[in-house]
Amino acid sequence: MELMLLWKNLFSLYNSSNDYIKEIVKTGHQLSRTGAVYNYNHDVNSILAMVADKSGNYEVKIQDSKYTCTCSVSSFCEHITATLFYAESMQKPGQSSELFKYWETVEKKSVPADNSENPLYSDRLKAVKKRKTSLKKTADLNCTLRPYQLDGAKWLIHLHKHKMGALLADDMGLGKTIQTIAFFNEIREKPKVSLIVVPTSLIVNWEKEFSHFAPNIKVHIHYGKERKKNSFKKDVTQYDIILTTYSTLVIDHTLFKSINWHIICLDEAQHIKNAQTKRANVIRSLNSEGRLALSGTPIENRLMELWSLTEFLNPKFLGTQAIFKQQYVQPIEHGHNKAKVHQLHQLIQPFILRRTKDEEKIKGGLPEKLEQKQYCTLTDEQEELYKRLVYEVKKEAKTLTKKKRKPYIMTMIGKLKQLCNHPGLYLKEGNITNVAERSNKVALVEELISNIMEAGESVILFTQYVQMGEVLQHYLTEKFKVNVLFLNGSTPQKERAKMVEDFQSKQAPIFILSLKAGGTGLNLTAANHVIHFDRWWNPAVENQATDRVHRIGQENFVQVHKLITVNTIEEKIDNVISQKQELSDFMLSPSSTNSIFDEDIDNLI
Structure with missing residues (x-):
């Protein structure tokens, strides 16, 4: 034309x-x-x-x-x-x-640029604020949404009704996942199927969250070497949600392109910040009725990252890359043009919702401490080693007397826990390589700490194993180019005090501690995140460790992340901890010990 x-x-x-x-x-x-x-x-x-x-x-x-x-x-x-x-x-x-x-x-x-007003979106934003959207299916959710989460879910529904893509950019810990689940619970419509794309380290966590908060929503994971491809188009119609990873989506892109999705949702959407990558191009090429992105850090380095996200959510909204660079990137990044900043803000404001933990209306609705279980899977290497070890343990246990059985099982449980952390730890490798590639738990920690660092916050991480602490210290130092501290039982008192001082004065944002050496007696209120890398038998020990951060003098909302590898000893330990307030008493009482190790060994290992 x-x-x-x-x-x-x-x-x-x-x-x-x-x-x-x-x-x-x-x-x-x-x-x-x-x-x-x-x-x-x-x-x-x-x-x-x-x-x-x-x-x-x-x-x-x-x-x-x-x-x-x-x-x-x-x-x-x-x-x-x-x-x-x-x-x-x-x-x-x-x-x-x-x-x-x-x-x-x-x-x-x-x-004039400094007085520019977007006719569509200033009014649309006013409409959003005055919206009468309501949630009609909250009874189906196994939770009560906080007021701001309820507002977020309503906002997502409102934009979906107006056929606009939405970016939910709330601070980490404010519940982007539960707001998204509430949204899907409200808009799901048979036979339509939605797609959620997540980092590999978070895929199990999403499945668990759906199972817990919205068990009526049928979720299927398309991931792993055993995923079905030949019957994919037929199989997806049996579910409400398909969960996959960014890497799987790129590999199986022809399968995903063959479906007209109801909603496509990207978690940690900064994964498509580079518009030139194959990943970003594949995702933009998918067909859907609506689009949703979740990210606490939608812009990490460059303004073009915003263009890439917006192009996925609302194609052509910001024009071509060339136009966006000419109209906004050059004047803002090179010319520091405040009028252009204001103009762009007005343009994108209606489809981006961001709330922070510092906002008074959010603070009032938050608990002082939020504990979250975050799940991961074994890698192929870990799974092969794990199955072999479990087989050997069960075979050997049958030959032992009751007296020898308990110490043997306890030793083997320790090995299984090491294997869940990293195969190199279990194999007693002197120099562990490919740290994150061989352990999904390390990959999950990397994802968590990346978000924490982007938010300008600090974190302490507890592990039971000194070697694991050393591996994490070296890996995280290389990955994030920051000072990572590690305190264990062999740390001299003078050096220990210096580490605490450095961390409290914000000279180091990451502090790794062995659970026994750092679990008591320290004041680490500079952090507002606690990661339990591996689980301890006694929840009281974990609580004492968490209290290094959640104590008098802490002015911020504290998030506690408990990492669990699914279908392993860790998940079984977590189930027992949930059932018993004091697992140590349970394990050590004569009547209970026999019950666990003699009758239920197959369930524990």
């Missing part, structure tokens, strides 16, 4: 003496500049778009040199001219075309 031909009638009308026509064209130009054109589609035969102004949203169709708009104007209107201006900018990104050169000479009235 040759756009300049479409402008002939418009130019002749503008050059007439009709001031009303001139005002329509000027208004249309202003609308195109301030982001009122959205849902834009252009092919060789036609242009389709939605345009909004103060009075509402209108559908524009341009085909065979004819213009139509759903507003009340019969011939042509500001919405049509806005679409034509937008179409011109999309055809010639970054160029000053004949059309725009013409406007430089005839336009006398424009919207």
Whole structure:
């Protein structure tokens, strides 16, 4: 479609003496500049778009040199001219075309950048604030949403109804996952199927959260070497949600492209921040009715990361990469243009919701401490070693007397726990390599700490094993290029005091401690995150360790992350801890010990 031909009638009308026509064209130009054109589609035969102004949203169709708009104007209107201006900018990104050169000479009235207002989204934002959306299926959820979480779920539903992609960018720990689950619980609609894409380290955690909070939602994991491909298209129809990982999505992209998804949701959406990667391109190419992204850190380094996320959520909304660079990246990153910052903020504000833990209305709804169980799986290497060890333990245990059975089982449980941490720990490797690749638990820690560091917060991590602490210290130091402290039983008292001082003064954001050496007697209130890398038998010991952070002098909301490897001894230990307030008493009492190690050994190991 040759756009300049479409402008002939418009130019002749503008050059007439009709001031009303001139005002329509000027208004249309202003609308195109301030982001009122959205849902834009252009092919060789036609242009389709939605345009909004103060009075509402209108559908524009341009085909065979004819213009139509759903507003009340019969011939042509500001919405049509806005679409034509937008179409011109999309055809010639970054160029000053004949059309725009013409406007430089005839336009006398424009919207100053520092006072620019987005006609669509300022009003849409007001509508969001005044929305009457309600959740009708909260009885299906096994939880009570906090007020701000309820608002977040309603906001997601509201934007979905208006066919807008949404970015939920709440601070870490405010419950992006539960808000998303509430959203899916509300909008699920048979036979439609939605897709959630997550980092590998979080896939089991998502499954567990759905199972706990919304057991009525049928979830299937498409991941791992045993995933079904041949029957994929048929199998997905049996579920409400398909969970997969970013890497699996890229590998199986033809399968995912064959489905018209209800909603596509990206967790830790910063994984597509680089728009040029195959991952980002594959994800943008998928078909869906709606889109949702979750990220506590949507912009990590460059403004173009925002473009990549927005292009997924609301395609064409920020124009081409070239236009976005010209209009915003260069003026903001190089020219430090505050007016452009304000203009871009107005443009994106309606589809981004971010709440922080520092906001008074959020603080009032938060507990002082939030404990979360976070799950991971064994890697292929770990799983093979784990199955072999369990087989050997069960075989050997049958040959032992009751007197020898207990110490043997306790020793083997220790080995299984080491294996859950890292295969190199269990194999007693002197120099452990490929640290995160061989342990999904390490990968999960890396993901957690990445988010914590992006938020400018600090964390302490407890482990029972000195070698594991050393491995993590070396790996995290290399990964994040920061000072990582490690305190264990062999740390001299003077050095111990210096470590605490450095951590409390924010000179080191990560502090690793062995559970026995650092679990008591320290004041580490500079942290507001606690990670229990491996689980201890007695929950009281874990609670004492957590209290290094959650104590008098702590001014921030504390998050406790308890890492659990599913389908292993760790999950079974966690189940026992949940059932028994004091597992140590349970393990050591004569009546209970025999029950665990003699009758239920198959369930424990």
